[in-house]
Amino acid sequence: MARHSSAETAVDPVISVRDLTKVYGQGDAAVRAVDGVSFDISPGTVVGVLGPNGAGKTSAIKMMLGLVTPTAGDVRIAGTDALSNTTAIYRHVGAMLEGARNVYWRLTVRENVEFFASLSGFDPRRTADYHDALIERYGLEDKADTPVRELSRGMKQKVSLICTLARRTDVIFLDEPTLGLDVETSLDLRREIRRLTDDRSMTVVLSSHDMDLVEAVCDRVIIVRAGRIVADDTVENLVELFRTQAYQLTVGSPLSEAAKGRLEHRYNAQGWERIGEHVRFEATPRSDDSVYTLVDELQREAVPLVSIQSLQPDLENVFLELTTEAARPKTQNGGER
């Protein structure tokens, strides 16, 4: 799986966003949904845009698609100013919006695919084989002539993706692509996203709360909070930056209250949990204490150590850390660039 660093600048960016700002309303009622955001996206990469509800993700994506007019700032897609050339950028960009809102529910699956392909100038008669292959790839061949409104939510989601792909654009935006999909289809979608970028050099920008999907497919994540970028880096780098010396320990017998108090004070022990005869807790030794002194202390208390393992943060931990507290200016590329 090709992974790209956000610092990679050798090729021209396919998306370039500068000081993008969106303010809804005026005066006291004004909401600064997107607040001076800048980033570049290289072709052939998968970029996740993450943030809590109301962080400004949809507003930012809709501005990149030309669906919402920015209050200030610039968006360039494949070198073209997206704000003054919406028709021109439409050739480069496709979008699968949340809840399959971009497809026509009265049309059949095949009619939808033909319609969206024709919007990109493809003659439906000459691309019928490609459309059939797409419909088959997503297991909808039996439903090809069924109106979309009669399909399940997951199937509608697949039709929406097929229509986006049928336009064969360089860039696709996927808003919550796995919402409503069963586990198997969701895993198929992950593979498909990587195939599109690895084999066809497509650029994918996706917004999702599904951290497993983001960790599995994204080369890079941009985390937004209150309209601003609080982190912009690879998943690996973000997880590395947030690594702490945290351990989970399981001991064979309960500790005295005095011993627990000492461990809490000295090693930030917490999360005490009784599991049968065993007790489990987490500890974060401070820099001047090593985990060995913690183990020595347990020995002095005559408490047998059953297991010890180091706790690795995952993207979910990083996300919560960055979006639920005051943002920590800890990330390599955090903040606007």
Ligand SMILES: Nc1ncnc2c1ncn2[C@@H]1O[C@H](COP(=O)(O)OP(=O)(O)OP(=O)(O)O)[C@@H](O)[C@H]1O
């Ligand atoms: N049309 C609008 N008019 C007024 N305020 C809006 C409008 N659209 C969005 N907002 C506000 O802008 C802020 C950002 O909303 P946006 O939908 O961009 O966030 P989001 O990160 O996509 O959230 P979610 O994850 O819930 O979809 C929110 O405070 C929202 O209430």
